[in-house]
């Protein structure tokens with residue numbers, strides 16, 4: 001078989017982007033392939049400057065090409081896209097690239113700390129939004145703990161089209177995609193901001209989000225570099241901060257507020273989860289974690305308070321069982337609270 005740029009691209013489809021199950025060609029890293037007799041010249045562009053990534057890819061690309069029949073020599077150039085202006089030096093909107101899909105509203109759900117119910121809030125709000133709007137999608141961008149497929153009872157994997165685009169799944173009237181479908185769990189532990197940035201951007205660009213107006217994004221917990229670069233990746237219409245009422249969680253709310261403000265992302269509001277426990281029977285309420293902290297924080301920072309979600313075993317059961325409470329028990333206090341939050345968010349972003 002004659003050596004051609006296509007043969008080389010095919011060979012490079014066997015080279016995985018470190019940390020991913022996807023290959024470097026479908027990730028768009030291979031910029032150019034030239035053939036001159038048996039000599040192959042390849043240029044790659046990395047999402048960010050990264051020496052380790054550069055040398056890993058240089059090795060694996062070289063090996064893959066040299067193993068291709070007919071190749072006598074190989075020359076590889078690896079360049080990197082230059083990092084964007086540091087956080088705070090420009091509005092988030094300026095980041096929008098021509099390749100991003102045509103989504104009207106990007107809504108991020110963040111939390112200062114893990115385990116506060118961020119994914120539960122993201123899922124229930126998205127499902128509630130999908131009852132009111134036709135074109136709602138949910139993206140699980142929590143590279144370290146993707147949980148949304150479980151919360152929505154999804155066992156299928158997304159399929160790719162011939163041109164390597166990913167088709168999102170559907171559930172409860174929502175389009176859904178999770179980065180957990182694509183990444184290799186062991187390796188994401190060591191990811192830092194720049195890698196997350198490149199990966200999420202590529203992820204958003206490669207999924208067929210056709211006909212999506214509202215995209216809810218479940219961010220990884222915390223407010224470090226990874227979250228910051230993720231928030232910079234898309235032109236967010238607004239960010240939501242989820243907390244529990246205890247002081248230890250509230251301290252981190254400040255960081256969430258600062259993160260969004262630094263990037264000029266409007267804060268849609270603070271949600272207090274696991275606020276209190278409703279007793280069955282007499283309707284009495286028990287404050288387990290000290291209700292009211294979320295509201296105080298919202299007042300202190302001058303951002304909207306979107307409401308309290310009680311501790312309700314049905315929320316956990318629904319999360320584990322794949323049917324969110326707004327779907328399984330729409331009359332419950334929690335489901336009504338989630339629905340009100342969804343209404344507030346839709347009203348706010350659609351006005352912008």
Ligand SMILES: Nc1ncnc2c1ncn2[C@@H]1O[C@H](COP(=O)(O)OP(=O)(O)OP(=O)(O)O)[C@@H](O)[C@H]1O
Pocket residue numbers: 111113114115116117118119120121142145147221273274275309310311312313314315316317319320
């Ligand atoms: N209001 C609630 N009442 C009862 N259980 C809840 C409530 N909110 C969340 N949970 C349960 O608490 C657990 C943690 O919630 P969830 O996974 O949504 O948190 P998270 O902030 O996304 O966590 P992580 O930081 O791991 O991503 C889940 O089992 C969930 O079902």
Ligand SMILES: [Mg+2]
Pocket residue numbers: 118119120142145147
């Ligand atoms: Mg989560």
